[in-house]
Amino acid sequence: MRVKKQKRHRRAVRFYTACFGFREPFKILCDGTFVHHLLANRITPADTALANTLGAPVKIFTTRCVLAELRSLGDSYSDSLNAARNLITARCDHEKRKSAVACIMDVIGENNSEHFFxxxxxxxxxxxxxxxxxxxxxxxxxxxxFLERPSTLQHEFAKTAEEERSHMTDLEYKMLKVKKKRVSNEEARDSSDANEENEDNILEMQDIKSKVKRNRIDTKDKVQFKRKKAKGPNPLSCKKKKSEGNTNDASGKGGNAENNTRNRSRKRKRSRKSKSTTESNV
Known part of the structure; x- marks a missing residue:
């Protein structure tokens, strides 16, 4: 039973957090009857007991009207009054004191904007x-x-709220129209600019092509490179071969020349000193 109760509580807490925006730490608004029940059944400390049921940290609140009502009940509720004084007091806007039920109804309001348990x-x-x-x-x-299960009315309200969120409001629809117009105008401007750029590029390409064609037409008549002409044979390779007689004469001449150089080299030079010495001896 305890495991089933915890699962049921977690499911209910998940429903309120997902559909109504409840966030941790959860705020709990207590009246005098609940505080008295906690003390009578010794459910202390209260914040840990409530945190265990909700599975998250909590903050416990009460109101001035609840404290006034506990004070008016006498000595039998003095312990409950002292325990309630230790809680955080939520602000209630009414100036005159009301009953605890009316005060809590005023604090919660129609939408529970403060997200109170x-x-x-x-x-x-x-x-x-x-x-x-x-x-x-x-x-x-x-x-x-125990945490009560969400009622059928609360489930229906959550479904209708989800459907409304999925559809656009009138203001959002108007804003979307304005954005569409802006985007279409920007796209038209971009397309016109792109067309102009394309036209300019096309004209530039045409000019370049025409210039290239002109240059080609002018260079067709001219020789683009020097052709190699056929040259004559090497004159050294065309010399006539010398006859054998000529070679012998050349060799003979060469031999006489060699002999003459040798004879010249063998002749000794006579020194003048030898002549003077001979004359003195005579």
Whole structure:
């Protein structure tokens, strides 16, 4: 049973967080009957017990009207009054003191903009909050705390809210039209600029092609490179061969020349000193 209860509570908390925007730490608004039930059944500390039921950290609130009502009940609720004074007091806008039920109804309002979990033991108040969308209710049964399941009205309200979110509002539709016009105008400008650029590029390409054609026409008549002409044979290779007689004469002449050089080299030079010495001896 305990595991099933935890699963049911987690499912309900997930529903309120996903559909109505509840965020951690969860805020819990308590009345005098709930505080008295916690003390009577020794469910302390209250913040840990509520955190275990919701599976997340919590902050516990009460109002000045609830404190005034507990004060008016006498000494039997003095412990509950002291415990309620330790809680955070939520701001209630009414100047005159009201009953605890009316005060809590005013704080919650029609939409529960502050995202409060309401903790109460009053059966009539729990029925009223079942008819208001986005108001989860916590109650105690002996020494256990329970989170009520979301009612069919709350489920229907969540479905309609999701459908409304999926469709555009009139203001969003108008904004989208304005954006479409701006985008279409920008695309038209871009396309015109692109066409002009393409035309300029086409003209430039045509000019370049015409210039290239002209240059080709002019260079057709001219010789683009020097052709190699056929040259004559090598004159050294065309010399006539010398006859054998000529070679012998040349060799003979060469031999006489060699002999003459040798004879010249063999002749000794006579020194004048030898002549003078001979004359002196005579």
């Amino acid at each position: 309401v903790a109460t033991q009053d059966a009539e108040l729990r029925k009223k909050f079942q008819e208001i969308p986005g108001v989860p209710v916590i109650y105690g049964l002996r020494n256990a705390l």
